[in-house]
Amino acid sequence: MNHSNIPKPLPFADGSTGLKVLRSLAQARSPLAALQTMHQTMGDVFQITLPQFNPAVLVGPENNRHVLVSGRADFLWRTETDPVTRLLRHGLLVEDGTEHDRLRRVMEPPLYRRELLGHVEKFWQHTDRVTATWRGRADMLVEMRKLALLILMDTLFGVDFQPDLDRMWRPILKAIQYISPGLWILWPKLPRFGYHHPLAQLDAYLYDLIARRRVAGGSGDDLLGRLAAAPGFDDHLIRDQLLTMLIAGHDTSTALLAWVLVLLGQHPAILAQVQAEVDKVLGTRPPTADHLAELPLLDQIIKETLRLYPPIHLGNRKAKEELNVGGYRIPQNTRVMLSIYLSHRHPAHWTAPDRFCPHRFDRETGDKPPPLTYIPFGGGPRNCIGAAFAQVEAKIVLARLLQTHRFTLEKQRITAHMGATLEPHPGVWMGVERR
Numbered sequence: 001m002n003h004s005n006i007p008k009p010l011p012f013a014d015g016s017t018g019l020k021v022l023r024s025l026a027q028a029r030s031p032l033a034a035l036q037t038m039h040q041t042m043g044d045v046f047q048i049t050l051p052q053f054n055p056a057v058l059v060g061p062e063n064n065r066h067v068l069v070s071g072r073a074d075f076l077w078r079t080e081t082d083p084v085t086r087l088l089r090h091g092l093l094v095e096d097g098t099e100h101d102r103l104r105r106v107m108e109p110p111l112y113r114r115e116l117l118g119h120v121e122k123f124w125q126h127t128d129r130v131t132a133t134w135r136g137r138a139d140m141l142v143e144m145r146k147l148a149l150l151i152l153m154d155t156l157f158g159v160d161f162q163p164d165l166d167r168m169w170r171p172i173l174k175a176i177q178y179i180s181p182g183l184w185i186l187w188p189k190l191p192r193f194g195y196h197h198p199l200a201q202l203d204a205y206l207y208d209l210i211a212r213r214r215v216a217g218g219s220g221d222d223l224l225g226r227l228a229a230a231p232g233f234d235d236h237l238i239r240d241q242l243l244t245m246l247i248a249g250h251d252t253s254t255a256l257l258a259w260v261l262v263l264l265g266q267h268p269a270i271l272a273q274v275q276a277e278v279d280k281v282l283g284t285r286p287p288t289a290d291h292l293a294e295l296p297l298l299d300q301i302i303k304e305t306l307r308l309y310p311p312i313h314l315g316n317r318k319a320k321e322e323l324n325v326g327g328y329r330i331p332q333n334t335r336v337m338l339s340i341y342l343s344h345r346h347p348a349h350w351t352a353p354d355r356f357c358p359h360r361f362d363r364e365t366g367d368k369p370p371p372l373t374y375i376p377f378g379g380g381p382r383n384c385i386g387a388a389f390a391q392v393e394a395k396i397v398l399a400r401l402l403q404t405h406r407f408t409l410e411k412q413r414i415t416a417h418m419g420a421t422l423e424p425h426p427g428v429w430m431g432v433e434r435r
Contacts (some may be wrong), residue, residue, distance in 0.1 A: 007329035010047035010056055017041045031418055032313075032341060039342050045328045052186050055335035058325065059342040061349070064372040066325055067317060067338050068380035075317035075336060077382075081188040082316075084179045087199070090237055091244030092385065104385060106230045107241060110156065110223045113388040117289040119155045123396040124286050126150040129162070131404060131432075140428035141258045148253040151393060156223040156245060157209060168205060174198035175247055180419040206239045206246075247420070249386050252311035255421040256394055258428050259309040260301060261401075263356050265409025265430060270358065274298050278402045287399040292392065295399060300358035300366075302394050306376035308356060311421040313341040315378065340375055341422065349373045406433040 020041065024033040035057070038046050044060040058067060067075060078085055078094050085094045092103045109115065130147045146165065149172070153161035161168075178195050213220070213228045220226075223245065227238045264271040274297050281294045315338035323330040330336065345353040349369040351360065360367040377384035384390070401407075408431035417425030 007324040007327055010045065010328050010330065011042045012047040012049045013038060013042070030415055032416055035339060035342060036345070039339070045326045050186060052188075053335075055337045056319075056325075056328075056330050057337050057339055057342075059339050060346055061343070061370040061372045063326055064338060064343060064375055064379065067315065067336065068372065068375070068378060068382070071323070071325070072380055072382070074320055074323055076320055077317060079316075079318055079335070082179075083184055083192070084316075087175060087179055088244050088247075089240045091240040093244050093248060100382070103241065106226055106233070107223060107245075108385060110221065110226060111385055111389050113392065115221075116155075116389055116392045119151075120287065120289045120392070120396050122154055123151055123393055124400040126154065127397050127400040128404070131401070131434075134405075134432045134434075136433075137410070137429060137431050140261045140430050141254070141424060142427065144257040144261075145250065145254040147397065148250040148257070148393075151397075152246065152250045152253070155389075156249070157242065158213075158220055158222045158224060159209060164205070168202065171198040171202040171205070172246070172250075175202055175243070176251055176420045179247070202243070203239065206242050207235060209242065210235050210238050245386070249389070251421045251423075252386070253390055253393055255309070255311040255423040256302070256305060256390065257397060258424050260305045260394070260398060261407060261430060262409065262414055262424050262428050263305055263308070264301070265407060265428075267356055270301070270356075271407070274301055275402050275406075278399050282399065282403050287396050287403070291399065292395055295395065296362075297358065298395060298398060298402075300361040302391065302398070303361040304356060304358040307344045307350075307374060308354075309416060309422050309424075310340045310344060310376045311423075312376075312378070312384070313418065313422040314339060343373055343375065346373065404435055406435055407431070408433075 017038070020037050022034075024037040027033065038048075038057070039059055044058065044063055046057050048055050048057060058064075076096050077100075078096050088094050090099070092100065092107060095103060126147055129150065130143055134143075149165065150161050153159045174195055175198070178192065178199065184190055184192070209224065210228065213224050219229065224238075224242065227233055227241055264274070277295060277297045281291055317336045317338070319330050319332055319334045319336055322332045325336075344350070347353050349367075350373075351357075351367055359365070372379050377387035377390070410429040410431060412427075412429055414424045414426075414428065416422050
């Protein structure tokens with residue numbers, strides 16, 4: 001018998017490794033530090049062993065390729081016991097196979113880059129709308145969430161969200177909290193108190209948007225218009241897509257924009273350089289689509305922020321059958337977690353992986369990691385449907401912010417919080433001064 005072809009059992013933390021994991025968890029007060037310790041000790045494939053929670057964790061370009069491309073048919077996205085599935089029901093994010101493909105064909109066109117370029121003016125106008133209320137200091141986590149919501153609701157749903165922002169703020173935050181990691185991971189049937197009313201309020205708001213669009217004839221080239229006009233899409237299926245885009249679309253942009261401001265505040269020399277680049281390219285003119293290619297340092301800063309703090313830091317799948325991944329046996333129905341965060345900080349593929357260095361993305365002189373080492377928007381056929389949207393939005397919004405304001409990061413402890421996205425916790429207080 002050739003024992004070399006027999007997959008090995010998944011490695012997990014033994015006693016000494018477990019102590020290292022607990023020590024790093026206590027020192028950093030973040031599960032990310034524990035994951036990093038496990039990765040350093042056990043390699044690119046390992047298993048977390050907690051009561052009722054034993055996922056396989058995969059790291060690195062080869063494992064990314066297996067899950068996202070070559071072996072993607074071996075995995076399922078949908079897990080019926082997860083709150084994500086219960087909340088989104090039949091949203092694009094939690095559908096598999098042909099139904100996912102059908103939804104994506106309807107939803108993709110409004111998110112093509114050529115369509116997004118027509119929204120550039122709205123991106124900077126909403127930025128001005130939010131900054132008009134700033135008085136000396138502001139929490140950028142809150143402010144960027146307001147901005148991301150206004151932009152998404154206007155460009156994809158055709159709605160001015162400003163009058164509804166205060167009323168819908170808590171329901172949206174409760175929906176995000178509902179799908180964020182918590183005790184439900186260990187006890188899926190644990191009662192979830194305090195969510196019924198705000199989630200019902202959010203549903204009522206979305207169903208009202210759908211009804212109003214149908215009364216208007218279901219027309220429009222935005223996402224809501226395409227869904228309303230698509231054959232076979234009833235109000236419930238449209239609600240599922242709207243909620244998916246509302247939660248996933250704005251929360252990821254919130255995290256990205258907030259982290260960029262954190263990192264620029266922590267690195268004032270780079271902040272001065274990018275502000276000079278913006279001044280040179282824009283002058284006093286608002287940013288346009290033509291300016292996108294003329295801001296290379298800003299582009300590098302956005303990419304480096306996505307490397308260090310990818311908003312979607314874990315890819316969550318379920319093994320359809322017993323698998324051999326990287327020489328390790330993964331039993332059927334095992335939860336498989338693809339750690340984008342650890343891949344982006346893999347010491348074998350990145351120079352000084354924990355350091356903020358935008359120039360590593362310089363096309364001439366930067367790092368050249370293997371394909372699928374850098375996957376802030378996933379990869380393969382199921383890559384993030386909003387990838388182009390997020391990048392154009394971030395560049396225009398940040399260019400406008402840097403053009404119009406000076407930012408100073410206040411002294412505070414900011415950590416990476418593993419919620420629905422990887423966001424700066426507990427907030428990002430900055431001094432703001434109009435230029």
